[in-house]
Amino acid sequence: MTAEARENRDFVREMVARDVVSGKFGRPVMTRFPPEPNGFLHIGHAKSICLNFGVAREFGGVCNLRFDDTNPFTEDIKYVESIKEDVRWLGFDWGDREYYASDYFERLYEFAELLVKKGKAYVDSQSEEEIRIGRGTVTQPGAAGPWRDRSVDDNLDLLRRMRAGEFPDGAHVLRAKIDLAHPNMIMRDPLLIRIRKAPHYRRGDAWCIYPLYDYAHGLSDAIEGVTHSLCTLEFKDNRDIYDWLVREVGFERPPEQTEFARLQLDYTVLSKRKLLRLVNEGLVSGWDDPRMPTIAGIRRRGVTPEAIRAFAETIGVARKDARAELASFEFAVRNDLNMRVPRVLCVARPLKVVLTNYPEGQVEQLHAPSYPHDVPRTGSRLVPFSRELWIDRDDFMEDPPRKYYRLSPGREVRLRYGYLITCTDVVKDSSGSVVELHCTYDPVTRGGNAPDGRRVQGTIHWVSVAHALPCELRLYGRLFSVPDPDDVPEGEDFTSLLDPESLAVLRDAWIEPSVADDPPGSRYQFERTGYFVSDLVDSRPGALVFNRTVTLRDSWEKEKARA
Ligand code: ATP
Ligand code: MG
Numbered sequence: 001m002t003a004e005a006r007e008n009r010d011f012v013r014e015m016v017a018r019d020v021v022s023g024k025f026g027r028p029v030m031t032r033f034p035p036e037p038n039g040f041l042h043i044g045h046a047k048s049i050c051l052n053f054g055v056a057r058e059f060g061g062v063c064n065l066r067f068d069d070t071n072p073f074t075e076d077i078k079y080v081e082s083i084k085e086d087v088r089w090l091g092f093d094w095g096d097r098e099y100y101a102s103d104y105f106e107r108l109y110e111f112a113e114l115l116v117k118k119g120k121a122y123v124d125s126q127s128e129e130e131i132r133i134g135r136g137t138v139t140q141p142g143a144a145g146p147w148r149d150r151s152v153d154d155n156l157d158l159l160r161r162m163r164a165g166e167f168p169d170g171a172h173v174l175r176a177k178i179d180l181a182h183p184n185m186i187m188r189d190p191l192l193i194r195i196r197k198a199p200h201y202r203r204g205d206a207w208c209i210y211p212l213y214d215y216a217h218g219l220s221d222a223i224e225g226v227t228h229s230l231c232t233l234e235f236k237d238n239r240d241i242y243d244w245l246v247r248e249v250g251f252e253r254p255p256e257q258t259e260f261a262r263l264q265l266d267y268t269v270l271s272k273r274k275l276l277r278l279v280n281e282g283l284v285s286g287w288d289d290p291r292m293p294t295i296a297g298i299r300r301r302g303v304t305p306e307a308i309r310a311f312a313e314t315i316g317v318a319r320k321d322a323r324a325e326l327a328s329f330e331f332a333v334r335n336d337l338n339m340r341v342p343r344v345l346c347v348a349r350p351l352k353v354v355l356t357n358y359p360e361g362q363v364e365q366l367h368a369p370s371y372p373h374d375v376p377r378t379g380s381r382l383v384p385f386s387r388e389l390w391i392d393r394d395d396f397m398e399d400p401p402r403k404y405y406r407l408s409p410g411r412e413v414r415l416r417y418g419y420l421i422t423c424t425d426v427v428k429d430s431s432g433s434v435v436e437l438h439c440t441y442d443p444v445t446r447g448g449n450a451p452d453g454r455r456v457q458g459t460i461h462w463v464s465v466a467h468a469l470p471c472e473l474r475l476y477g478r479l480f481s482v483p484d485p486d487d488v489p490e491g492e493d494f495t496s497l498l499d500p501e502s503l504a505v506l507r508d509a510w511i512e513p514s515v516a517d518d519p520p521g522s523r524y525q526f527e528r529t530g531y532f533v534s535d536l537v538d539s540r541p542g543a544l545v546f547n548r549t550v551t552l553r554d555s556w557e558k559e560k561a562r563a
Pocket of ligand 2: 036
């Protein structure tokens with residue numbers, strides 16, 4: 001066990017450590033991340049990825065990437081590609097261990113014949129509905145159907161003909177022969193294989209029978225030699241069938257399943273089915289919409305893989321489900337960006353300031369460090385300063401309350417990296433809205449301090465009108481308006497809980513020119529505004545688009561109140 005494993009101690013790692021010491025499996029630790037390629041990965045999957053790859057690395061083992069692709073209706077190669085990209089981006093490497101459950105269809109079929117021959121599986125020809133009723137209920141045992149005692153020969157013959165495509169969908173299924181009165185409903189002769197005359201995205205028309213999840217999952221683990229099969233709590237009841245199958249098929253020292261808590265994050269949903277609906281119904285711009293909890297969306301939003309890994313570590317691995325607060329995720333994001341991204345000046349809602357005593361045509365290049373003192377990085381740039389500036393509308397109030405330290409008539413403020421200025425005149429249009437401010441600057445205050453030591457409390461950001469680059473800011477908020485959008489009121493659909501204000505677009509923002517040549521995907525802190533990233537899809541030179549990754553602090557409530 002590495003030092004990292006000792007530090008990350010949780011019940012899963014405790015267990016793996018014990019198993020390594022006792023030599024329980026007689027082989028190196030092997031885990032797997034087993035996505036079904038029917039959607040993009042989300043932050044919940046990231047938790048599972050960090051756990052599976054993390055445990056493998058910490059205990060000198062390996063982690064497989066296995067696509068659990070057993071449903072021909074919902075799966076697609078585009079999801080395989082996106083999943084690989086996301087796992088790689090998160091910083092994990094599966095080497096050459098890229099596996100597909102669909103590559104095991106032959107083995108799984110052989111196992112099926114084996115089970116039939118052992119008398120442990122049978123072909124049932126009841127309808128879906130009859131099978132359901134025959135299962136009984138939680139309080140009532142089920143009853144054997146008419147086909148449960150078919151002979152091995154009949155079963156084999158039917159199974160082979162199922163495979164050969166002689167029957168239509170639903171005509172027969174292969175079921176395990178276990179116990180129709182089993183206290184665990186899943187063990188009441190679970191379905192193993194069904195007929196589905198549908199082409200598979202990888203296997204084409206090679207198969208017309210497909211294994212069910214329970215049948216494919218544990219046996220795929222066993223085929224690969226997995227030791228610790230880590231999955232989320234909703235599979236707790238499936239552990240019995242997992243164990244039954246790997247044992248009956250005859251694996252020595254088979255893998256063991258352990259369940260951990262699923263990540264649930266406030267103000268979002270982590271169900272691929274629901275996320276797919278948001279995409280298909282056009283309620284978001286796609287899987288990579290920056291409001292989506294998908295890895296692709298979070299990446300486009302500007303979050304780094306390091307921040308996601310740090311978040312996964314903070315939430316830890318527990319046995320009981322608990323929701324994570326969005327604030328805990330945003331904390332991890334800010335913490336990471338604070339230490340790595342340069343600061344720049346960007347004015348979101350521009351208001352023009354004319355410095356009436358600043359010489360026309362004069363331009364000064366002001367030195368501006370890109371990082372604050374407490375960030376151990378160096379770097380600086382020059383920001384042009386001239387007679388006409390943009391400042392943020394929010395930094396001016398004509399009639400300010402007490403304790404408002406920004407600009408107002410007669411008041412002096414500091415321009416970041418620049419001069420002290422005083423507002424002398426407010427220019428309004430015919431409707432009375434403020435359109436321009438006239439200010440004077442104090443030439444001896446370059447750098448922001450008055451030689452006479454007079455105190456100026458407020459510091460505001462700005463850009464030079466003649467030099468700034470126009471840009472679009474996309475301010476993303478929470479996707480849903482309630483903390484738990486899985487808790488839907490009677491008669492309503494979860495989509496009714498979407499927050500209509502989750503995106504605000506500001507089209508007339510201005511940013512300092514130093515960013516002109518930065519590649520798309522560059523991240524910044526816009527001073528006093530938030531962390532932003534230039535949009536990987538839509539931003540280009542001359543038409544810059546920035547996504548807000550996260551606000552500087554949790555100013556969400558404040559912002560809502562103002563809107
Ligand atoms: P959904 O239920 O939304 O369809 P899923 O869990 O079925 O998602 P899979 O592709 O089967 O999606 O998941 C791959 C792995 O990721 C599984 O081992 C699953 O347990 C794990 N996983 C999925 N969602 C979460 C989550 N919210 N938190 C932690 N692990 C998760
Ligand atoms: Mg699943």
